[in-house]
Amino acid sequence: MLNTLQKPETWQQSMLSSVIAITEAADGDFSKIDRLVAASRDPHSTDLTIEHLARSPHSRIALTNRRSLGSIDLNALHQLPSDTLGYYYADYMLRHQLQHLVTSPATTEAEFIDNHMRETHDIWHVVTGSSIDMHGEIQLQAFCVAQLQLSRFWMALMTKNLLKASIYNIEAADGYLTALTTGWMMGKAAQPLFGVDWLSMWEMPLDRVRASLDIKLINN
Known part of the structure; x- marks a missing residue:
């Protein structure tokens, strides 16, 4: 009789x-996406990511305090002057019919990293000038890889899009690689965005926010 028991996946x-x-x-x-998050959270690479993030003072404080952004009133932010970060973020979310994600309290540093990246994802879209289409997503994924380093999740997500182009849509390869290169260069040049106190920056002009974080938009 064959043994039908399977060994657990590595x-x-x-x-x-x-x-x-x-x-x-x-x-x-x-x-x-949630399945990929779970699969990519191995202790070794997570520890390396935490070690890398902790080199930045504000990122280290965020990892210690584990505070979420909480609920955000997009309609109120949309009343701010039209050059502010708050207005740009609210306008982006409202135009694309998106809602700000509110996460549950994190009990570990690894959980907080996942939560924080989820709840700030669209803020990163705005400050990096990454569009909501596939090119913009790939640009932001490459930015995240450059910023977080050694993150299996962001590496895998970026790889997934390159695989899709290779298999289903090779004509998209040039645009995808351009977006990848742009995001990588921006991410390497910028200050760490993880743990930035966005709530205190809503009323700041977006150009000043980008300048303070060394975010330089690259026109392709």
Whole structure:
């Protein structure tokens, strides 16, 4: 009689299968994204990411305090002067019919990193000038790889899009690689965005926010 019991997947096998699943899935399939998050959270790479983030004072404080942004009134922010970060963020969210994500309290540094990246994702879109289309997403993914380093999740997410171009849409490769290069260069040049106190910057002109963080937009 054959032994039908299967050995548990190694994390490498789980990671590979989750990358294949998200490559085959439709863009924006959050169930596949959540699976990739779980598969990519191995202790070694997580520790390396935490060690890297802790080199920045404000990132280290954020990891210690683990404070979320909480609920944000987009309509109130939209009343701010039209050159401010708050206005730009609210306008971006309202135009694209998006809602600010409110996360649950994190009990570990790894959970906080996931939560913080989720709740600030669209703020990073705005400050980096990354559009909401696939080119903009790839640009921001490459920016995140440059900023967080050694993050298996962001590396895998970027790899997924390159795989999709390779298999399903090779004509998109040039644009994808341009977006990747742009995001990588911006991310390496910028100050760490993880843990930035965005709530205190809503009324600051967006140009000043970018200048304070050494974010230089690159026109392709």
